Amino acid sequence: xxxxxxxxxxxxxxxxxLAHFHTSPASLKLATSPAxxxxxxxxxxxxxxxxxxxxxxxxxxxxxxxxxxxxNHTVDGPVINTDYGNVQVRVxxxxxxxxxxxxxxxxxxxxxxxxxxQYAGPMLRQEALQAxxxxxxxxxxxxYTSEGYxxxxxxxxxxxxx
Amino acid sequence: xxxxxxxLRVEEIWGTAIGVDVRDPMLSRTxxxxxxxxxxxxxLFSTWRDDxxxxxxxxGELRLNxxxxxxxxxxRLCDSVQAESRGAFDITFAAxxxxxxxxxxxxxxxxxxxxxxxLERAADIISADxxxxxxxxxxxxxxxxxxxxxxxxxRVGIQHPWTRAAVAAVVEGSRLAVATSGRYxxxxxxxxxxxxxxxxxxxSVTVIGDDLALADGYATAxxxxxxxxxxxxxxxxxxxxxxxxxxQRVITTDHFDDFRAx
Numbered sequence: 536x537x538x539x540x541x542x543x544x545x546x547x548x549x550x551x552x553l554a555h556f557h558t559s560p561a562s563l564k565l566a567t568s569p570a571x572x573x574x575x576x577x578x579x580x581x582x583x584x585x586x587x588x589x590x591x592x593x594x595x596x597x598x599x600x601x602x603x604x605x606x607n608h609t610v611d612g613p614v615i616n617t618d619y620g621n622v623q624v625r626v627x628x629x630x631x632x633x634x635x636x637x638x639x640x641x642x643x644x645x646x647x648x649x650x651x652x653q654y655a656g657p658m659l660r661q662e663a664l665q666a667x668x669x670x671x672x673x674x675x676x677x678x679y680t681s682e683g684y685x686x687x688x689x690x691x692x693x694x695x696x697x
Numbered sequence: 698x699x700x701x702x703x704x705l706r707v708e709e710i711w712g713t714a715i716g717v718d719v720r721d722p723m724l725s726r727t728x729x730x731x732x733x734x735x736x737x738x739x740x741l742f743s744t745w746r747d748d749x750x751x752x753x754x755x756x757g758e759l760r761l762n763x764x765x766x767x768x769x770x771x772x773r774l775c776d777s778v779q780a781e782s783r784g785a786f787d788i789t790f791a792a793x794x795x796x797x798x799x800x801x802x803x804x805x806x807x808x809x810x811x812x813x814x815x816l817e818r819a820a821d822i823i824s825a826d827x828x829x830x831x832x833x834x835x836x837x838x839x840x841x842x843x844x845x846x847x848x849x850x851x852r853v854g855i856q857h858p859w860t861r862a863a864v865a866a867v868v869e870g871s872r873l874a875v876a877t878s879g880r881y882x883x884x885x886x887x888x889x890x891x892x893x894x895x896x897x898x899x900x901s902v903t904v905i906g907d908d909l910a911l912a913d914g915y916a917t918a919x920x921x922x923x924x925x926x927x928x929x930x931x932x933x934x935x936x937x938x939x940x941x942x943x944x945q946r947v948i949t950t951d952h953f954d955d956f957r958a959x
Contacts, residue, residue, distance in 0.1 A: 659927055660954075664945040666863035669854055669958070672845050673718070674864065675903055676837035676856025677879025678812070684714035688854070688862060689834060693707055693716060 611639065633658075704728065710735050711812065712745070713836030719823070720830040720845055727826040731819050731833075738815040741768055744806050751807065771814055774910055775807050781933065782918035785926070786810075787890035813876050813913030816840045837882075839875040840909050852958055858900045858941055865901075865947065866939060869958040874909035878902050878916035889921045898923025899940045905956055906936035924948070 607629050614623045623639040674689045684690055706728050707716040715735055717728060743749045750768045753759035761769065778786045788807045816833050820840055823831055830843030832851060841851040850871060854864030858881040868875065879901035880887060889896045902919040904912040915936060919926035927948045930938045937953040 658951040659931055660949045660951070662947045662949075664857075664865055664941055664947050666857050666860045667854075667865070667867065668862070669852070669864055669867045671852045671854035671864065671867055673716075673832055673834050673839055673841075673851070674837065674854045674856055675834075675839045675875040675877045677858075677877055677882035677901060678713055678836040678838070679882050680712060681709040681714055683882060684709070684836070686861065687714075688856065688864070689716065689837075690714075691862075693705060 706732070708732055708735070711739055711743070711835065715833070715835045717819075717823075718832045718834075719828055720843070721828045723828050724826065727823060727828060730826075731822050734819055734822055735815065735835075738767075738811065741765060742771070742807060742811045742815075744808065771807050771811050771910075774814060775810055775914065778810060778911065778914035778918060782915070782922070782929065784890055785921040785929075786914050786918035809878070809917035810910055810914040812836065812838050813840075813874070813908075814910035816909050817874075837877050838909060838913055839873070841871065841873045841875075844871055850958075855903050855939060856901070859945075865941060866903075867958040868905060868956040870956060873956075874906050874912050876904050876909055876912035876916045878913075878920045880920065887917070887920055891921065896921045896923050898943060899926060900943050901941040902926065902930075903939045904930065904936050905938070905953070912936060 607627050609625055609627050612624045612626070614621050624636060625639050626633050626636045671692070673692065674687070676687075676689075679687050702720060702722045704719045704723060704725075705716065707714055709715075710732075715732075717731055719728070739746075739749075741750045744751060744755075746752060750759055750764050754761065754764060754768070761772070764772075772788070775786070775788045779788070786809060788809070812835050816835055816838060817840065819833055820831075820842060823833075824842065830845070832839065832841045834840075837856065839853055841853065845851055850869040851873060852867055852869045853873060853875050855866045855868065855875075855877065856879075857863040857865045858879060878887070880896070881900055885895040887896055888894065899920050902916045904916040904919065906912040906915070915930060915933060915938070919930045919938060919940065922929055924940070924942060927938065927940045927950070930936065930940075931950045937950045937956060939950075939953055940948045942948065
């Protein structure tokens with residue numbers, strides 16, 4: 536999952552496209568159905584590197600077809616002009632769930648195919664860790680020893696609420 | 698917000714502290730029954746004592762078919778989590794360094810799941826006495842029922858791994874099962890059955906679900922798997938998870954935010 540992060544950070548335009556795909560699938564034009572190659576629809580921890588599927592982008596058709604329920608279909612986003620160059624993303628959907636994403640165009644004309652593997656499985660979100668002081672009833676944490684309890688936030692709560 | 702009745706009992710047991718917090722009028726017998734249950738669990742499952750069923754099983758002195766129904770049920774649950782996690786959760790591997798594998802026999806240490814399982818049973822005991830609003834916290838594994846006061850949710854803080862007085866997130870709800878497994882409280886006490894070494898990547902994992910036994914086992918398995926574990930737990934139905942990485946990032950599954958307190 537880490538390998539996906541720099542890509543996401545570097546292609547803000549691409550992320551915006553993905554967000555667009557995710558929120559308004561009804562407005563999308565669909566390319567061929569099913570997807571033009573084998574798709575990695577599940578990523579198990581034991582097989583983290585999906586190597587299947589098209590690795591070079593060809594100009595997709597933009598016909599609208601309906602996909603059978605449960606079948607994969609791909610959607611190509613519009614080409615977005617950014618300050619750094621053109622960005623275009625192809626996503627593979629299973630129903631309305633994104634199961635794969637691939638950059639068709641990225642800035643600098645480098646012929647790259649970028650897999651955003653995070654989208655091959657259920658989505659994960661990331662944020663920076665922050666310390667909060669909150670109004671809470673109890674604390675879930677790694678198991679403390681009896682001695683650890685004496686110094687724990689849970690004990691402080693237990694004492695203050697008596 | 699007026700709390701009309703509150704009873705809190707905390708006892709040191711299972712090498713940790715268990716607190717039961719009841720917000721209804723109740724008979725003290727109910728709490729006596731619950732803590733008697735916790736002691737029975739210790740009698741069956743403790744790996745610290747030689748006379749428990751788990752220790753006798755590990756020594757080959759007790760056959761599984763002759764074990765109590767509770768021990769067989771927990772071992773079945775452990776098997777199912779082991780299969781789901783592809784071996785990341787494995788009670789025959791000594792997850793606790795105190796558990797020495799005996800010559801010719803595998804260690805048996807279901808501690809990664811038995812605490813959550815015992816709390817579910819304890820909640821049933823309390824509910825059976827007509828008590829509706831209460832929480833149980835066993836060393837950081839949390840179960841809630843009902844409400845702290847009319848119209849309010851239970852608010853459960855997730856311990857910040859490096860700042861003892863702070864929490865990293867707050868979740869809320871009425872009926873919650875929240876299990877956290879982490880490497881910050883008792884040092885590097887977890888050993889991966891997959892690699893034989895201490896896992897890295899995730900300092901803490903919190904799993905929320907319907908069942909604390911499974912949540913407990915899943916949290917342990919996710920820490921063992923490290924950051925890849927978040928990919929795995931995201932595929933497990935019926936649970937949401939929050940992982941904190943060694944480099945201080947928070948990774949959550951897609952619908953974890955549904956539980957986040959406003």
